[in-house]
Amino acid sequence: MKKNNGYELTKADFKQINKRSLFGFQMGWNYERMQGSGYLYTILPQLRKIYGDGTPELKEAMKTHNQFFNTSNFFNTIITGIDLAVEGKEGVDSLDTVAGIKTGLMGPFAAIGDSLFAALVPTIMGAIAATMAAQGNPIGLFLWLAVNIAICVFRWKQLHFAYKTGTKLVSEMQGQLNALTDAATLLGVFIVGALIASMINIQVPLVAHLGKVSLSVQSNIDMILPRLVPAAVVGLVYWLLGKKGMTSTKVIFIVIIFAVALSAIGVLGKI
Amino acid sequence: MEFSIVQILLLTAYSMYNIYDELQMNSSLSQPVWAGMISGLIMGDMKTGLVIGAALQLTVLGVGTFGGASKIDANSGTVLATAFSIGTGMKAATAIAAIGVPVAALLTSFDILARFANTYFQHKVDKDIENFNYKGIERHSIMGVLPWTLSRGIPVFLALALGQGVVKTMVTYLNGDLQWLNTGLQTAGATLPAVGFAILLHYLPVKKHIAYLILGFTITALLSTLFTSVQTLGTGLGAANKAFTTTFNSLPMLAIALIGGAFAILEYKRSMAKLNSAPAASSNNSSDDEDEEDEIEDANGEVSGDEEE
Structure with a gap:
């Protein structure tokens, strides 16, 4: 049986882990253990180097890394880096610690990763790409592609960084990440405000006839505040989404039904 | 087809x-x-x-x-x-x-x-x-x-x-x-x-940032009304007089995103200043910290990367 006296990851190791993470990490996603098998797949060659093929230690490590795991696929290699830094130094004795680190970190990183990369980047870049695309201009799409390729580079680099810094990383970065998330959400909220004012192209085509005077409802609304109708609709939908048992899909269909009905009686129309 | x-x-x-x-x-x-x-x-x-x-x-x-x-x-x-x-x-x-x-x-x-x-x-x-x-x-x-x-x-x-x-x-x-x-x-x-x-x-934390929701909405509502009116005016003028060839573009969303980006940068600096004034942060400035700073700037660049393009 091979006694473990420390294994340092090489450049080739980093490359291999990154490749597997970027191209295969979530393929095994399943309801039972989510990214469980994906995590093991990503670091399997390195585990074999740390513990040696065919050893009971390797089997124990493989089992540990095949358990339930789910985090942001933008930050998963940060956890991998910290994990391998600990495991490479202390071997099989560290497996309990490592399992703890993994469970402890996957929640926070899922939250930060989702708010930055699943919500904010698609909101900001999606808004820019979609407003341009609505006029038939594809430039915004390429802008988005460029930004996401830059993010991929960042994902590629974080593994080495996390491996070097180890467990210290999380506590030290916490404050900066919070500041960053705060600023990013501010931008997100601002953009949503701008989108409400520019991308919901509906109006009230109703014209009231009072004797000889005909009164356009929309131009009266515009005098109060332009784009008041879209703002009111967003407010209504926001309220609807807060109701119990409401899902986004249900709300989408409710909006379709109401829009068709209101359009049929002439209260709502496309600009 | x-x-x-x-x-x-x-x-x-x-x-x-x-x-x-x-x-x-x-x-x-x-x-x-x-x-x-x-x-x-x-x-x-x-x-x-x-x-x-x-x-x-x-x-x-x-x-x-x-x-x-x-x-x-x-x-x-x-x-x-x-x-x-x-x-x-x-x-x-x-x-x-x-x-x-x-x-x-x-x-x-x-x-x-x-x-x-x-x-x-x-x-x-x-x-x-x-x-x-x-x-x-x-x-x-x-x-x-x-x-x-x-x-x-x-x-x-x-x-x-x-x-x-x-x-x-x-x-x-x-x-x-x-x-x-x-x-x-x-x-x-x-x-x-x-x-x-x-x-x-x-x-999003809309209650916390409600002021920026209002800013984003109002700036865009006013400007887009203005831009659309000017466009309509331009088209009308062009139709009335062939000598009028200037075309007006619609409101560029990127410009609005830039305004938002500026607010975000201010907010980030404010939070970081608060962080640095806390006693713990000032103690050890090793090389590790510098690395960290780089990474954060990277991340920042990507989130608000649209501003630079």
């Missing part, structure tokens, strides 16, 4: 790649706007694709994949809406609500199916571990690619291969007796982005 075999196969292949990209690289090629443009190109009408993709993109703005939940599949919805809109002459604005959204909702169940199917491979991996079958572990872990891609490929292929007749009948009715429904669906398509924005507001 009938779909050719090549078009059907290309659209199917793209929708299979869609889910793979979304799960792995996340290059943005798996976003509805891109789905619209690519299927538009395959069908020979990029502009229709872009318009449909843009509308569905805005509808699902706030619907991320949080904690591995299945989300409405706007990509496949865009692919089919674009293909059928161009293929059968249905108006793009109608296709969004009539095809895009129902398809997107329907395909959620295929997503769930794929996630279930992968449990089978997870158990294969368990067995491989017992047998030290390293190749098996790797194979069974990435074989999940099959349920994933087929969950999009099969329904998109079937819809394209068999759906044309149904959609054509639909178009005939929508342009005839059911004109009111046609108009209604277009209005619905125009209203749908409101859902995307409202979902986002639920997810």
Whole structure:
């Protein structure tokens, strides 16, 4: 049986882990253990180097890394880096610690990763790409592609960084990440405000006839505040989404039904 | 216009790649706007694709994949809406609500199916571990690619291969007796982005940043009214007098994003100043810290990277 006296990851190791993470990490996603098998797949060659093929230690490590795991696929290699830094130094004795680190970190990183990369980047870049695309201009799409390729580079680099810094990383970065998330959400909220004012192209085509005077409802609304109708609709939908048992899909269909009905009686129309 | 075999196969292949990209690289090629443009190109009408993709993109703005939940599949919805809109002459604005959204909702169940199917491979991996079958572990872990891609490929292929007749009948009715429904669906398509924005507001800390919501809305409402009025004026003048050739563009969204970006930078600096004034941060300034700073700047550059372009 091979006694473990420390294994340092090489450049080739980093490359291999990154490749597997970027191209295969979530393929095994399943309801039972989510990214469980994906995590093991990503670091399997390195585990074999740390513990040696065919050893009971390797089997124990493989089992540990095949358990339930789910985090942001933008930050998963940060956890991998910290994990391998600990495991490479202390071997099989560290497996309990490592399992703890993994469970402890996957929640926070899922939250930060989702708010930055699943919500904010698609909101900001999606808004820019979609407003341009609505006029038939594809430039915004390429802008988005460029930004996401830059993010991929960042994902590629974080593994080495996390491996070097180890467990210290999380506590030290916490404050900066919070500041960053705060600023990013501010931008997100601002953009949503701008989108409400520019991308919901509906109006009230109703014209009231009072004797000889005909009164356009929309131009009266515009005098109060332009784009008041879209703002009111967003407010209504926001309220609807807060109701119990409401899902986004249900709300989408409710909006379709109401829009068709209101359009049929002439209260709502496309600009 | 009938779909050719090549078009059907290309659209199917793209929708299979869609889910793979979304799960792995996340290059943005798996976003509805891109789905619209690519299927538009395959069908020979990029502009229709872009318009449909843009509308569905805005509808699902706030619907991320949080904690591995299945989300409405706007990509496949865009692919089919674009293909059928161009293929059968249905108006793009109608296709969004009539095809895009129902398809997107329907395909959620295929997503769930794929996630279930992968449990089978997870158990294969368990067995491989017992047998030290390293190749098996790797194979069974990435074989999940099959349920994933087929969950999009099969329904998109079937819809394209068999759906044309149904959609054509639909178009005939929508342009005839059911004109009111046609108009209604277009209005619905125009209203749908409101859902995307409202979902986002639920997810973002809107109470904390309410001032910026108001700023973003008001600045844009005023400026877009102004820009639109000037454009209308310009078009009118051009029509009245041929010598007037100046054209006015519409309000550029990038400029609005820049204003927001400036507010975000101010907020970031404010939070960091608060952090640095705390006693703990000032103690050790090793080289590690410098590295950290770089990474953070990287991340910052990407989140608000749109400003520099």
